[in-house]
Amino acid sequence: MKYTEEHEWLRAEDDIIVVGITEHATTQLGDIVFVELPDVGTVVTKDDEVVVIESVKAASDILAPIDGEIVEVNDALTDNPSLTNEDAIGDGWFFKIKASDPSQMDEYMDEAAYKAMIE
Amino acid sequence: MRVGTPRVLWCRTLCIQDIVGLIEKGRKMSDLLQTPLHDLHVKLGAKMVPFAGYSMPVQYKLGVMKEHIHTRTKAGLFDVSHMGQVMVQGDGAAAALEMLIPVDVVGLGQDRQRYGFFTNEAGGITDDLMLANRGDHIFVVVNAACKSADIAHMKANLEPAVQVMPITDRALLALQGPSAEAVLSALDPAAAQMKFMDVATLSLNGAECWVSRSGYTGEDGYEISVPNSQAVALAEALIAHDDVEPIGLGARDSLRLEGGLCLYGHDIDTKTTPVQAGLTWAIQKVRRAGGDRAGGFPGAEIILEEMDAGAARKRVGLHPEGRAPMREGVPLFAAAEGGAEVGVITSGGFGPTVEGPVAMGYLPTDLAKPDTVVYGELRGKRLPLTVVKMPFTPANFKR
Numbered sequence: 001m002k003y004t005e006e007h008e009w010l011r012a013e014d015d016i017i018v019v020g021i022t023e024h025a026t027t028q029l030g031d032i033v034f035v036e037l038p039d040v041g042t043v044v045t046k047d048d049e050v051v052v053i054e055s056v057k058a059a060s061d062i063l064a065p066i067d068g069e070i071v072e073v074n075d076a077l078t079d080n081p082s083l084t085n086e087d088a089i090g091d092g093w094f095f096k097i098k099a100s101d102p103s104q105m106d107e108y109m110d111e112a113a114y115k116a117m118i119e
Numbered sequence: 120m121r122v123g124t125p126r127v128l129w130c131r132t133l134c135i136q137d138i139v140g141l142i143e144k145g146r147k148m149s150d151l152l153q154t155p156l157h158d159l160h161v162k163l164g165a166k167m168v169p170f171a172g173y174s175m176p177v178q179y180k181l182g183v184m185k186e187h188i189h190t191r192t193k194a195g196l197f198d199v200s201h202m203g204q205v206m207v208q209g210d211g212a213a214a215a216l217e218m219l220i221p222v223d224v225v226g227l228g229q230d231r232q233r234y235g236f237f238t239n240e241a242g243g244i245t246d247d248l249m250l251a252n253r254g255d256h257i258f259v260v261v262n263a264a265c266k267s268a269d270i271a272h273m274k275a276n277l278e279p280a281v282q283v284m285p286i287t288d289r290a291l292l293a294l295q296g297p298s299a300e301a302v303l304s305a306l307d308p309a310a311a312q313m314k315f316m317d318v319a320t321l322s323l324n325g326a327e328c329w330v331s332r333s334g335y336t337g338e339d340g341y342e343i344s345v346p347n348s349q350a351v352a353l354a355e356a357l358i359a360h361d362d363v364e365p366i367g368l369g370a371r372d373s374l375r376l377e378g379g380l381c382l383y384g385h386d387i388d389t390k391t392t393p394v395q396a397g398l399t400w401a402i403q404k405v406r407r408a409g410g411d412r413a414g415g416f417p418g419a420e421i422i423l424e425e426m427d428a429g430a431a432r433k434r435v436g437l438h439p440e441g442r443a444p445m446r447e448g449v450p451l452f453a454a455a456e457g458g459a460e461v462g463v464i465t466s467g468g469f470g471p472t473v474e475g476p477v478a479m480g481y482l483p484t485d486l487a488k489p490d491t492v493v494y495g496e497l498r499g500k501r502l503p504l505t506v507v508k509m510p511f512t513p514a515n516f517k518r
Contacts, residue, residue: 030369031184033469034442034476052498054444056183056469057369081442 195366203266242418295340337378379509
């Protein structure tokens with residue numbers, strides 16, 4: 001698992017990367033009440049805004065961590081956005097992206113580095 | 120995850136920060152004022168944030184959503200000690216206040232409370248407030264961000280004929296929700312005898328408290344002015360009850376929004392008149408055109424004229440379709456495409472009891488009728504909202 005400075009986690013499943021936000025992020029955001037997901041098939045560039053999440057206290061953007069194509073989104077979040085609060089690194093994932101340049105993953109932190117950052 | 124840019128958040132609750140924000144941005148938490156309950160909040164696991172110059176709990180461990188639901192189903196305890204408490208005392212105190220406030224203060228019965236507001240010469244609202252007739256004085260509670268201006272305003276205009284005395288040796292607690300009566304009357308049975316908007320002096324946990332049966336959540340409940348030195352013990356005694364949880368400013372905001380209640384600095388301000396804000400119910404007949412004490416307050420000509428002719432715009436409740444919250448600042452349009460902006464959302468967010476987004480804002484009068492569909496522009500898209508009557512959740516007062 002890799003982590004971005006924007007509190008996203010990235011889990012590689014072969015050349016597909018699953019993206020979500022960390023428990024630390026959900027704690028900061030509070031109860032999530034709305035998630036807007038991208039369309040499957042959207043081709044994105046690193047740092048594009050791909051997901052909007054609204055919590056009781058904030059609207060936030062999730063940025064594409066790498067270049068690639070959105071191949072699957074977690075539709076369960078549309079009806080039940082609190083899944084992300086309940087299971088941030090599991091059922092609360094946002095989207096899967098097919099990486100066009102898997103080496104872009106190299107710049108991201110490992111778990112130890114991420115933990116050090118949030119402490 | 121990028122939080123908040125360019126849409127700034129927490130606005131709903133922290134927005135009084137719009138007024139004091141610039142000062143606070145450069146200020147450390149340690150420079151903030153603390154209420155007598157500060158250490159208790161920290162002990163209870165509150166997340167403390169700057170609000171109107173104070174370090175205040177925005178939420179506790181339950182989080183905003185559960186705190187909100189708890190208040191609507193059982194009871195919540197709020198620290199609102201940052202608000203201004205003022206005694207106006209002396210012969211003619213009620214009549215004197217009528218020079219600044221367009222409500223019937225003279226006719227307010229003993230041990231009764233009433234909502235009101237200060238107005239300016241342009242008919243705008245400079246703060247909203249609660250007034251209570253406590254026999255030998257009028258007890259006024261004003262908003263935290265406005266309190267020093269309000270006190271200066273009263274002193275400048277009312278003294279020396281009457282005395283304006285800020286109360287700084289008392290904290291202010293609010294106990295709100297359907298269990299509030301049972302919880303408070305266990306400490307003093309007289310609490311149960313009070314009706315909505317009654318005031319009384321109760322003995323609570325050994326403290327002499329000035330209590331009103333009112334609040335800012337749309338629920339039954341009480342506001343309790345308690346001596347600073349006894350505030351923590353009283354708060355702890357209340358929280359000790361199984362039905363009571365401490366509730367932060369986050370849920371206070373979503374509760375009052377569902378209740379259709381205005382937040383000063385957002386839904387009402389110096390640019391909005393009481394007529395536009397839909398608050399003419401608070402201006403009793405005696406102060407209106409043709410009344411025995413008509414006018415005589417700042418902006419009376421403008422406000423009374425507008426009451427007669429009708430306002431060009433009105434504050435309305437708005438129900439966004441779908442799940443996306445529409446927050447303060449979202450521009451409103453008459454059509455799904457084209458046309459100029461016709462209004463704006465002044466408060467909005469997710470209503471935990473409604474289980475969906477709720478908002479209020481201003482619209483031209485011809486678009487302000489219930490069931491009218493308007494469009495809010497969110498992230499470049501226009502999404503429909505329906506004008507609805509407020510409150511969003513039925514008020515639960517003990518009349």
